[in-house]
Amino acid sequence: MGSQATKKEEKYIDIEDLLKESLSDKNVTGDKEDMVLEYLCQTISKTDSYDALQRKARDGDTYAYIQLASWHISHAKNIKDYCAAYHYALKASKHGYVESYYILGQLYLYGTGCIKNVHKAIKYLDIFVHTMSSKDLLNDSVLTDAYLKLATAEKKLGHYAKSCQYYTELQKIDPQYETEAREMLSLLQNNRKEFTSFAFYIVIACLIVCGTVYFLGSYLLNEYSNYAGRYKIEPKVTIIEKETPAPQPVVVTKPTIEVQEPVTYTLVSESVFESLGFQTIPVRGISSTSEYVSSKGNYYGATNLLDSSLGTSWQEGEEDGGIGQSIHFTFDTSVMVSAMCIYNGKQTSEEAFFENNRVASFTIFDDDLCVELTDDMQPQYIVFENPLLIDNLTFTIQSIFSGAKWNDTCITKIIFYE
The missing domain is CATH 2.60.120.260 (Galactose-binding domain-like)
Known part of the structure; x- marks a missing residue:
């Protein structure tokens, strides 16, 4: 029984090192990272793997916060799991782990309730992308996925120009995104054409309304002038005599000066x-x-x-x-x-x-x-x-x-x- 427990602990340590390698080494693909997460969550019981990660965090291994956040995302069933993942990712960000910004952006983009916030998703993913780009990790699959999520988030907000920009960056990293970049560019051009057409029709409608009002007013004024000339309508003037009031003394008051309250x-x-x-x-x-x-x-x-x-x-x-x-x-x-x-x-x-x-x-x-x-x-x-x-x-x-x-x-x- 004791040897079996030792074997399980050794298996966890191997998987932990492999997971850490997959998140930090730019030569490791995203498929390998997914395989490690799946192996960690399926071959070891959920309770044992989670307890082991918590022990590592309590022992001072701050990188365990990243693993705990990933564990909760992979087992997410309700908003409590998303909140727990957010909690551990936020702790990891305070220790300077760049991967935490990627996890926070992912949570805000696909989370539920108070966790879902597309603007904050863009904020954290943008920090992650700039930091990773400065380290020359342009071939990293996680960076590629972050660009894809940024493009998706900007598209949700209707920012087609920014979304097109991120798809263009993706195209530089991986040519397979050339189709998406072209589609987004086409969508941006169509929206601009629709806006131009809408503005044109608005201007035409305003000109028609103004012209109608002008000609109608001119017609009514002309008809009234003809009617007045035909019947010689003259204005009646009534003279009313009034007594001139006695002059009253003028009281000079000083003007009130308003003082601006300090800011x-x-x-x-x-x-x-x-x-x-x-x-x-x-x-x-x-x-x-x-x-x-x-x-x-x-x-x-x-x-x-x-x-x-x-x-x-x-x-x-x-x-x-x-x-x-x-x-x-x-x-x-x-x-x-x-x-x-x-x-x-x-x-x-x-x-x-x-x-x-x-x-x-x-x-x-x-x-x-x-x-x-x-x-x-x-x-x-x-x-x-x-x-x-x-x-x-x-x-x-x-x-x-x-x-x-x-x-x-x-x-x-x-x-x-x-």
């Missing part, structure tokens, strides 16, 4: 922010007083703050850590900036986040308001009280959280709301 702010959670129903304000132009110029050709300019990717960021290029550096935003019209969201630091990974400087506080609205941030990788939502009607604003760094390795201050995204 204040409050940091709120994501759920509270979403319940307030703010709308995104489009930014017309952006510039910064400094930006880092990479010798490798990577771009770290201010326009990175406006795209939808968490894999790009603005990075200042001064030697003092960026204190006093500014980013200037302009809008199409005067808007009431009621809130903003900031993705602080470099968001490609937790390691990169803490290696570089992060913004600790900044001023906004002509240096009248100083906002203090937390040293957190999560997006921070700021709601303003008594906002001003403006067509531009300046974001100036006042203090920073120092990086463990680099003295460069980074910001990934800034979004304004009204």
Whole structure:
């Protein structure tokens, strides 16, 4: 009996090493990973394999969190299994495992209830793809699957241009996706044609309505003029005599001057922010007083703050850590900036986040308001009280959280709301 238990434990250790190899080695195919997961879940009883994974996690093997998340996904029957997989994948992400972002993206894309969120799926899969691409793992089957899931997620949201872009990337990795890339490009072109046709018909309809109103108005005015001339209609004037009132003394009052209340702010959670129903304000132009110029050709300019990717960021290029550096935003019209969201630091990974400087506080609205941030990788939502009607604003760094390795201050995204 004891020898049988030892054999089962040895079998688990072999499978665990093979699974870890399949998730980290770019030469191992996705089919081999699926075979390992199937063997782990079928040849060993569910209770024994799960208990063994939990023991590894308690013994300090943080990679066991990845295996526990994969175990729950392979046995998912209800929302509890999806929540457990999410719990372990989130723990793995805090230990810097890139695979956790792939699992989180997969859960948000195909999960149920509160776990299902296509926007968050795109966020985590995008981080995974950029991180894996930077490691030159373009032939990895997991990376290929991540691109496929990104294309699917963007297609669900109706973002056909982005979906077509991901299918094009897939085509570079594997030519078998050429058909899907062409179909998505054709769908994008058809949608543009339909929109153009719809806009054309709307313009024609407006011209017809305006022409009808014009000719009808002209006809009625002409008929009325003929009728008035035929019957010589003259307006009746009645003269009413009134007594001239006695002059009253004029009281001069001083004009009331309205004083603008000072702008204040409050940091709120994501759920509270979403319940307030703010709308995104489009930014017309952006510039910064400094930006880092990479010798490798990577771009770290201010326009990175406006795209939808968490894999790009603005990075200042001064030697003092960026204190006093500014980013200037302009809008199409005067808007009431009621809130903003900031993705602080470099968001490609937790390691990169803490290696570089992060913004600790900044001023906004002509240096009248100083906002203090937390040293957190999560997006921070700021709601303003008594906002001003403006067509531009300046974001100036006042203090920073120092990086463990680099003295460069980074910001990934800034979004304004009204």
